[in-house]
Amino acid sequence: MRAQILVPQSSTFLDARIPLLTYHVPDILAKDISAGQIVSVPFGERSAAGLVWATSAGEEAQSGGDEESLPRLRSVTGVLSSESLVLPVQLALAEWIADHYAAPLASAARLFLPPGLLSSTRQRLRLCEEAARPDDLSTDEAVVLGMLRESDWLDLDQVIRVLGRSRARDVIPRLRERQLIRVTVELTGAHTGSRYQRTLRLSGSREALETWRLQARSQLDRLPAPSPRRSPWQRPAKDEKRSERLLRQLATLDLLDSRSPAGGVDHEPGHASWRVEELRKLTRITPSALQELADSGLVTVDEVRRRHDPLAGRQIARSGPLALGAAQSRVLSAITSSLWSAPSLTGQGGHVFLLHGITGSGKTEIFLQALAATLTQGRRGIVLVPEIALTPQAMDRYAGRFPGRVALLHSGLSTAERLDEWRRIRAGEADIVLGSRSALFAPVDRLGLIVVDEEHEAAYKQDRTPTYHAREAAVALGKLTGATVVLGSATPSVESYWLATHGAYTLLELLERAPTGVPSTAPASLPPxxxxxxxxxxxxxxxxxxxxxxxxxxxxxxxxxxxxxxxxxxxxxATSVVCRECGYVARCRHCDVSMTFHAGDQVVLCHYCGLQEPVPIICPYCQSASIRHFGxxxxxxxxxxxxxxxxxxxxxxxxxxxxxxxxxxxxxxxxxxxxxxxxxxxxxxxxxxxxxxxxxxxxxxxxxxxxxxxxxxxxxxxxxxxxxxxxxxxxxxxxxxxxxxxxxxxxxxxxxxxxxxxxxxxxxxxxxxRYGYPPFRRFVKCTFVHSERYTAEIETTRLAERLTQIIHDYDLEETDIVGPAPAFIERLRGRYRWQLILRSPDPCRVMNSLTDEDLPRGWSVDIDPTSTL
Incomplete structure (x- = not known):
């Protein structure tokens, strides 16, 4: 068996143009490996984590030949994830992103990996079982082998602590070359705090519980009540201690028997168990008293994975569907018909709707009811919003309509919160994923509906490689999964509206505001x-x-x-601080911009690099006091x-x-x-x-x-x-x-x-x-950044000449270059920025012709930029 594996150049997936590499899969691992898993493979002189892209039977199995007669492949050494972390459809979407945005496949694949899971790896050293101890060991080699004989394995960090980093780097390759040790890589993931917590639940029968309560109360009747006036340092009598113990045990059982435990999560009612730490705070029960209840069979203590809940403590009111106006009903009917259509259910490519609804027309209610229809089919949905600022209000509406079924994903969450939400989604515990653009890459199987709210927003565009647009990626994901895609906006992007009016999308319109309050025949009007x-x-x-x-x-x-x-x-x-005598303007010394006056802090601030300085009272050039604030x-x-x-x-x-x-x-x-x-x-x-x-x-x-x-x-x-x-x-x-x-x-x-x-x-x-701007041609913005202006200009000119040569070689029509020229803000954070714009119906054909040498360090490439500044 063979596997196509995406291997990074270090322990994390870096933006490097690395092809898929083919590895041999040993028979002992063959049944455990499938596409989307993380495995350990040899890479150069070390072990590395790799993502399995595809598996296939070896050529020897297909041809009946002898494996030894085929080119020798290096073998997969271990499985690092027990399940596929990336779904097959996500691998296909990663390939689409890499192709559409001329990006390294590794950077596209990283979008789909669990948050923080590959942020850290560790290398472990083990003795080779068949190796005999040679006599010509150096001192450092003997130290490492001696440490390994006292333990089954060692972390590389342990060796570094003993020998130091440079000596460890020297000795480990020598030991591997002599086949005395083997080194494997293991995932550790990001630090997310304690992953498990103890919970408590009732486990005995109702009859046993009531019997124990009667016996406990009978004992309390014969025991003295605990003294409320006892000093903190005064030890209670033996009978008082027993009385306190019984009271706390009874209080604990009463709480466990209650219907709405405070130890649960507000937006997920009906939990049958309590967190032990929460119970101990409320009832002050001691560990030994708790263990006594467990030994009697009344309660069970479980070890469960701790969930970092981004909604913990948040009160969310439940809500039901609202009555729709006639126009809303027509729009919803079109969307739900698509959900039930054969292409969507068979995964042959989903339908894309552009919902142009004026502000206040009730688009969100349509999204909610379309999601409800999706869930009735046993499928799931993704809802994208452009800004973190919108997420709390959106979360209240979606979680209120679908309590306990919504997961939240956006960059404002901690790594632990995002990872736990990812796990909920992967396990099928959440049917709806709500969040910013990164939510699109959640591991949602049985996907039925994708909603991109405020689809015109520039926040959906990633500014780092890969420079994908979440709206376009959502449409691609819909085609791959057969899911229906709804793009909603009161002011659609020119590109989306053009596609809708030319048949690529289906245009739906809501041109009146939805009725407010009780249903009304007269829709609300737009404000004058x-x-x-x-x-x-x-x-x-x-x-x-x-x-x-x-x-x-x-x-x-x-x-x-x-x-x-x-x-x-x-x-x-004020946007600028100016001397009225000589014309001096307070400018950032790192950026080619004027500094903004902030009266509250009495400072001038650069909004690009964050440089902050006191407000000038005297002009530094002419010493005039005629300093004024404009803007x-x-x-x-x-x-x-x-x-x-x-x-x-x-x-x-x-x-x-x-x-x-x-x-x-x-x-x-x-x-x-x-x-x-x-x-x-x-x-x-x-x-x-x-x-x-x-x-x-x-x-x-x-x-x-x-x-x-x-x-x-x-x-x-x-x-x-x-x-x-x-x-x-x-x-x-x-x-x-x-x-x-x-x-x-x-x-x-x-x-x-x-x-x-x-x-x-x-x-x-x-x-x-008239000018050949999108949607009639696609743009690529290439920006080079350097500490020296002359170098930036020369390098940008070189790339322009290279692109011109490619355009000429392919004889590409309607393809040209604007620039090179300084960027709108030429100097930013002390570095000069020059750029050029490639305009073409198919820019990827040009960009994919470039090599790594054509784009050295310092270049950034933005395909389909939302701004050319």
Missing amino acids: VQIVDLRAELRSGNTSIVSAPLRLALQQTLERGEQAILFLNRRGS VGTERVEMAVKALFPGARVLRWDRDTARTRAVHEELLRAFVERRADILVGTQMIAKGLDLPAVTLVGVVSADVALFLPDFRASERAFGLLTQVAGRSGRGNLPGKVLVQTLNPEHFCIQAASRHDYASFFAAEVSARQ
């Missing part, structure tokens, strides 16, 4: 949008960042006791609103105030629970949040990022404006939106003010077709 021309405000003498119409609207909202959102996609108090950020908006409305409770939600998952949740909870009146924030507040008490949304400046030199600038601006406007009026109260801008005539702002995606798409796709 008022464009505020800041040029007119300036002419009238208003230089405040809050225009007169926005100030009046905020005042009226506060008087009605309602909530408001102020959106500005820029952090800090506006969320911190300054917060200060301005507090000055205008001293009684208002204002929250700010941006990367400066919400650095952890817990802070994200607390800020959202505080606003939902009406502990704040106004929420000031960046794009975090524009993405899919359901805030029914918000009746006013103010966009402080719609011009931020509108004119960046990036072909997606208008698409991003339209999406942000539409999404943030959609936070208003989602409850029973009507909403209103005010958009402040210096460019009120821009087609993007005009379309967003009308909630008119169709007209925006028509204008945008026309421009892209």
